Amino acid sequence: MSSMQSYLVGGAVRDSLLGLPQSDRDWVVIGADPAAMLAAGFVAVGQDFPVFLHPKTHEEYALARTERKTAPGYRGFAFHAAPEVTLEQDLGRRDLTINAMAQAADGQIIDPYGGQRDLADKVLRHVSPAFAEDPVRILRLARFAARFADFSIAEETTALMREMVAAGEVDALVAERVWQEISRGLMEAKPSRMIEVLRDCGALARLCPALDRLFGVPQPPAHHPEIDTGLHVLMVLDHAAQDLAPLPVRYAALCHDLGKGLTAPELLPRHIGHEGQSAKLAKQLSERWRVPNDCKELADLVAREHTHVHQSQSFGAEARLRLLERCDAWRRPERFEQMLWACECDARGRLGFEDRPYPQRERLLADLSQLLALDLSAVSAQALAEGKSGPAIGRAVQQARLAALLALG
Known part of the structure; x- marks a missing residue:
């Protein structure tokens, strides 16, 4: 029992060094086995590997472990937890150097892989070649890029991710893990970085080909000075993040123009009929990623109706009523409000349009209020x-x- 030592590890150490508030605190225990943990009053909760809850703080304590790749995908791992596994070995199996640090009880930072240096240099870098064994790490790195938007990605890490994509590792990801990481990345401060990182390494083309296809697709410069459809989607997404929009609005922003990859004429990129194509592709993506219903339904609604909402200032009462009916606005007023929010982000997610007024939102909300009364x-x-x-x-x-x-x- 005297040889058992616990260390604060991972994100809590990273965020403390960055001066950010700590969220979940995770601990690793060296020199112990499950029997010793139970004898000390810890409660076992881990199914795949030994994780325990502290009897007083209820924080998670995991036995130091190593892992070995046994099959493709993120599930193909065998874990080894034993008293002789060292802290350095445990930290070595983690994804990024900035997440592979530990803090002792006396405050000392244990940093065998250069995490503090990479924090100072603002670099996201993989700890070891074992990074390539888990495709979820591509998604995690992309999510961290969205959180730490001023961090660059080490060239060797990008090269390794491209090798992983080429080897088919991303194709082995299951829907639940993809959505878990994508949804968290969408809620970060600059979600466009996540999409850019996934695109740069080739993972976006595997995970969401309809979105990947938008880059390089032109739009009429009078309405879209940024021209490129993919860039426009990223601008809409970041505007939603700037507005602190909830997840369904951000997901709808991601999906609203997916159909433009299929509707661009060569000479006149007006994208006639892109709304229906976008709704179809959004539905396919939602099913592929097993997206929750609130996100799925809003993405469908925004894809179908965003053009009509934009044009609604010129609508008479009958046309506005039909729009409200199609949106089931009086039965689903909160969803209708979120749709208008996403449409406003779409209107402002254009070069030079960021601060333009969007009276359509206020007008249609007034219409709905009148009808609900x-x-x-x-x-x-x-x-x-x-x-x-x-x-x-x-x-x-x-x-x-x-x-x-x-x-x-």
């Missing part, structure tokens, strides 16, 4: 009193809604 039970009762039934009552409700929008002007 209607006493439709009174409308239905009046229709019944007039001897109407079924579809006739529905038409009376629709006429009441139209009259309310006409009153707004």
Whole structure:
């Protein structure tokens, strides 16, 4: 028992050195086995390898371990945890040098792989060639690039990731792990960096070919001074992040123009019909990644309707009512509000358009507010009193809604 030592490891050490607030604190234990941990009052929770909860703090303590690749993909690993495994060996199996540091009880930093140097130089670098054994690490690095947007990626790390993609490692990733990392990356400060990193190493073409295909696809410069469709999507995504938008809005931003890779005429890149193609591709991507329903539904709605929302300032009351009906706005008002948020990000995610007003959002929210305030039970009762039934009552409700929008002007 006297030889058992615990060290704070990973992200908590990194964030402390960066002066950032620590989130989850993870610990590694050297010189112990499961029996010793249980005897000390720890509670076992790990299924694949020995992880324990501290009896008082409930923080996670893992026995130091090594791992060995046994099959393709991220699941093909055998773990070895034993008292003789050293701290340096445990840190050596981690992904990036900035995540491969430990802190002793006296505050001393144990840094066998140069993590402090890479923090100072703002470099994301793999710890060892073992990085290539786990394709999830490509996604994790891309996510960290979105979080630490001013960090560069070591050339040898990019080269290694390209080799992994070429070897088919990314194709072995399961949907749940892809979405877990992508969704976390979308919620970082600069999610466009994640997409850029994945594209640069070739992983984006494997994970989301429809998105990868957008880069180099032109758009009319009058509406899109940035011209390149892929660049526009990244700008929309970053605008959503700047607005602190929730995950469904950011995912919808990612998917809203996927169809433009299939609709660009050679001479006039107006992308007629891209909305339907975008909705189809967004649905396919959502199924492929097993995206949660709130994200899936909003991406579909934004892909289908964003052009109509942009044009809605010129709509009369009838056209606005049809738009609200298609969006199921009065039954799903929160989703409708998120759709308008994503559309505003789309409008502002263009070169020179970042601060332009977007009155469409306020106008359509006012329309919805007016409709939600209607006493439709009174409308239905009046229709019944007039001897109407079924579809006739529905038409009376629709006429009441139209009259309310006409009153707004």
